[in-house]
Amino acid sequence: MEHVAARAGVSRALVSIVFRGVAGASEATRERVLAAARELDYRPDTRASRLGSSRTRTLGVTFSVGHAFHGDLLESLYTHADAAAYELVLSGVTPSRSEAAAVETLLAERCEGIILLGSSQETAQLERLAARLPVVSVLRPVPGGEVGVVRTDDAAGLRLSVEHLRGLGHRRIAFLDGGRTAGAAERRRGYRTAMRRSPPLTEMVLPGGVSELEGAEAARAFLGIGPRERPTAVAAFNDRCAIGFVDVVRQAGLHVPGDVSVVGFDDITEAGYPHVALTTVRQDAERLGAEVVRTLADRLDSGSPDQNIGTTPAAPVVIEPELVVRASTAPATRRGARS
Amino acid sequence: MEHVAARAGVSRALVSIVFRGVAGASEATRERVLAAARELDYRPDTRASRLGSSRTRTLGVTFSVGHAFHGDLLESLYTHADAAAYELVLSGVTPSRSEAAAVETLLAERCEGIILLGSSQETAQLERLAARLPVVSVLRPVPGGEVGVVRTDDAAGLRLSVEHLRGLGHRRIAFLDGGRTAGAAERRRGYRTAMRRSPPLTEMVLPGGVSELEGAEAARAFLGIGPRERPTAVAAFNDRCAIGFVDVVRQAGLHVPGDVSVVGFDDITEAGYPHVALTTVRQDAERLGAEVVRTLADRLDSGSPDQNIGTTPAAPVVIEPELVVRASTAPATRRGARS
DNA sequence: GTCACGAACTAGAGCGCTCTAGTCATCATC
DNA sequence: GATGATGACTAGAGCGCTCTAGTTCGTGAC
Known part of the structure; x- marks a missing residue:
């Protein structure tokens, strides 16, 4: 700073004024200081400037x-x-x-x-x-x-999910839970509220989680349920969980959304990829x-x-979140899960 | 710092000594200072300490x-x-x-x-x-x-991929390229080198990329190739690209690894998930x-x-990278791609 | 008893900035 | 022509630490 001041022929205080962008320097001087700084490859030390200022x-x-x-x-x-x-x-x-x-x-x-x-x-x-x-x-x-x-509004997000699935004719709608993660309790609550609206549907909470891994595990639990009682739709705690769920369910020969509709949460970039095309609740x-x-x-x-x-x-x-409808949800078929 | 020094009944310099953990304070004083600091909820200002020291x-x-x-x-x-x-x-x-x-x-x-x-x-x-x-x-x-x-060693990593696939009997091995990304040129080079070893195989580089999206696009190009000329194995630029590729190829009804073996690169957490089980080259x-x-x-x-x-x-x-063999690679079948 | 020595501690000058309280022209005002 | 105002600029005291060059004191050697 000293050197810049000397080179520009001004005081150190003036250099400070220029770099903070406050009033108190003429346009000519300002440019002279900036030029000197550029030549010396100088940039203010943030540690020192933070120390010096009250804020x-x-x-x-x-x-x-x-x-x-x-x-x-x-x-x-x-x-x-x-x-x-x-x-x-x-x-x-x-x-x-x-x-x-x-x-x-x-x-x-x-x-x-x-x-x-x-x-x-x-x-x-x-x-x-x-x-x-x-x-x-x-x-x-x-x-x-x-x-x-x-x-x-996590609860509202899950209400959107459930209402969307209800509107498609689904009656057995499961929720893949997020455990103790931030927002999980609210989403669970939103799911419950929406399921209790008229006509009330039977709630079914499967242990899920934050990553694909837990979604995949939830899918295995899901596949263990007899085809007649199996939910026809699933609202997941988040997109990654939903993606893991879809992967495993597809590997088992079921179709998404033909046999089971899936809704995620977050709208991460991946959810929008054409080959994923996950219906989800967007967090902005x-x-x-x-x-x-x-x-x-x-x-x-x-x-x-x-x-x-x-x-x-x-x-x-x-x-408020927003529902983004893509290709992982479809109207419920009469007979529920196929295959 | 002033307050801590006063409370512990020492000089500011002594407080500095204690907090830097250098020699020059008796055990008793050290504890007294630490106690005073705890009571006042004091912690050294990193900005100031960095400013004060030469390093x-x-x-x-x-x-x-x-x-x-x-x-x-x-x-x-x-x-x-x-x-x-x-x-x-x-x-x-x-x-x-x-x-x-x-x-x-x-x-x-x-x-x-x-x-x-x-x-x-x-x-x-x-x-x-x-x-x-x-x-x-x-x-x-x-x-x-x-x-x-x-x-x-990116090149070595791709050599591991190709050698692994060769060892499984694959002869038509494609590479999903990574474009201008860090390391991509080396991996491409490694692929080429490995393909030219005896017996030399026909190289086939498909445009790929860094994300699932690009892997999915590569898969569409792959599916566009006639089943008889189609590669029976694919080495991808990275795991995410490989995962997108696998997704789309499976959605098209092909089996991995039955119809096409896939090797990734990186060994991201997801690659190790049981439902993904991607054979890959681990970067440590x-x-x-x-x-x-x-x-x-x-x-x-x-x-x-x-x-x-x-x-x-x-x-x-x-x-040096390391090959991690999981479930996305298998011996080549005589007739190449099925379906 | 004297001296040297090391351990424990302190004073105070920085570090590279900010910012208040100035100084000094210049200019319009009455 | 004296009087402020205003704009451009500067001096210098911090900010909260570090670190060198001390000072002080207890201890052991002689």
Whole structure:
């Protein structure tokens, strides 16, 4: 910085002004400084600038590495954080690196707010964290109102699934459960509600899970059911689970959607591939990301300067999902499952 | 820090000593400081500590968000960086956030070294970057020797594929190409070499790609070939491509491995799921990560203090892949494709 | 008793920025 | 021509650490 200042013939303070993009430098000087910086291949040290300023304008994000939908969310977060003049610092969660450890590094970075994608921490822990700084839990609802929440209306999503299948004439509709994953309880609840509407249908919850593997296992349980009692349709916890289910069911000689209709959840990229063509409930990653940044930025930018603690989070933001009908669902046949 | 020092009745310098874990504090004081810190919920500010010290002990990583194999690599990198007392800072690449932009933020963080997972930048750009600081390209070979490289022996991997299929009696073996992706050229070369060994077989390269989508498209091209000329085995650029291929081929009524054997590449988690059971060439994410950290740490820790420029990278580290035989390959039948 | 020595601890100058409180022209205003 | 305003710029005190160059004190050797 010193060198750039010298080369441009100005003070260090002026260089700072130019790089922060604030008012206080003439157009001519601004260009001279930028030119000098370019020649010296200089770029401001983010560590130092964050240290110097009262605000770090930094948002920490924990995410599961390799998780497809988290990838989609990150993309949206990057875009909107950038637009709101915030920087993102990522902290990955892996089987050997816990979410708590990931959060710890974010705190040490002095992030102003923390974004947790699909958090698996206990509510009490989240509340303790939220007492220190603004926290928003994405995808996973957190009761109590201390922790900000941005999520899809999971229950409504499953209602869409079930109503769609009902409308196609299905009466035996199973749900492939998601266990303790973020959002699973709500989806299960949505399934139950929809099944109890008139005319009420017999509920059937099969243990499922988050990945293709668990979908495949659920399919084996499904195939173990006698053809006459077998559900003619299945709503899965998510797309990957649905895809694993379809794979195994097809390998067993059944047809999808001829013998069994399947609906997923998320609308991951793969679900839209022509050879997969999964009917699913779309979560809008783009909007989720936008809302996360908006709620956090609102809290941070409005709060009394350097005193974010005390600003309460806005009410949970719940985004309505949308049914995307593709080729994995079809009208129920009279005789139920064939073969 | 001030507060912790006051509470423990020592100087700020002593607190620093304790938190850095260096010698110079008695056991009793150490505990007193730690206790005070715990009570005040204090943790050192990483920005400030990096600023203060000559070394940042920070490694920057660019990766594709949502890319399964990058996720596996990140996990390994986290583990080994931690063991070598380095910190990782992640910078995600998305369709709307270029690799160059990702690198830019890493430079601004003053990372000591940069790790590029599956870089898609041009060699010239990589070399320019490598002139500033140690860079290692993972998965993607870079000629010239200026940029460190840690990768799997892609060519050998495809030779393993082809030899395996040859051994099963296959003679018409196609390759689903990976286009311009990292490693694709080497795999294509490995395929060619293996096909030209005695007895030489007729090469057949079908356009493939990196995802299931492209594998599915390749399958359609494959199905368009007359049953008599159709390859009886396929080596795919990667697992996802192989999986898409298998899906479509099965939907068309062919059997895998009965009618066509398929070999993937990577050994992503999904390939090992029982209902997928893909024969594949395993890339060892754990070892790749370990080697990346080792080579970087070697350069950084040995170099003349605060003068990394000039230390040349070690020779490329090439890790031998391993064939994992599962259920997607079987001996060739006399008549080639059935159905 | 004196001295050297090492262990335990401290003072204080950075690190590369930000940002408040200035200085100094220049220009319109009455 | 004195008076502010305004715009362009600078000095210098932080930010929260690290780290060198001390100081202090207890211990053992002689």
